[in-house]
Amino acid sequence: MPRHHQRGPNRNSGADASQRQLRVGELVRHALAEILSQGAVHDPALEGHIITVPEVRMSPDLKLATIYVMPLGGGGLDAVVAALNHNKKFLRGEIARRINLKFAPDIRFRVDERFDEAERIEKLLRTPAVQQDIAHDTHDESDEEE
Template identity: 75%
Template sequence: MPRHHQKRGPAPAGGSQRQLRVGEAVRHAVADILVHGNVHDADLEGHVITVPEVRMSPDLKLATVYVMPLGGRDSDIVIAALERNKKFLRGEVARRVNLKFAPDLRFRADDRFDEAERIEKLLRTPGVQRDLTPNSDEDK
């Protein structure tokens, strides 16, 4: 008997529900590891690191971990330190998150704050402010 498969549309922009759920579990695990100082690296000491998002690949074998040091300073140093300790972090994530395979971790700087600041600066420019005021020259 032939199997009847339903044709699925494209995956949502943020990924499937499972990708989002696993990404959130990995995010919590990585954040917990960093908060408790389980990673012993001189470059990570003295840095408070935020993990705002983890994006999982569709097969759940690759996790892209977005991190941001407090204040945004030394992000390159922090990313390099996390990359050096990737094997340890992967093992810890495997112990804390119940998955068939422990995902490979890839660390990236979270640039959403920089992008938000750039947009804020654009909105504060005189040309945009002039267009946003209710009493512009076009109303007269």
């Protein structure tokens, strides 16, 4: 029976990831969060930053981990991602030591843009035009109940 691989931009998203991808992604996320919280990476660009790791997406073959990071407060984003990418060989080795996989996945770091997107949506919802629509919809619903 042939295997069918989904192709497209969202093939590694959490919505269609296998249970195994999700589980291994969480293992990698926890291991990396522990490494960063212990201050094991000695890089001037990372010192003074608390880095959150909200998500790790694994490729279907578990050989590539895309790690989404965000420095607390959002400051120095580019410098932090560059420093993490510069130290990825060390980080990959540390992750491999902490989790039990047949192969240590290659890792790449990306900025987690969900916070920016959520803020953009919040701003849109607070605009006068949207507030007017919300008030209008609420008013219509109360008229229907009468």
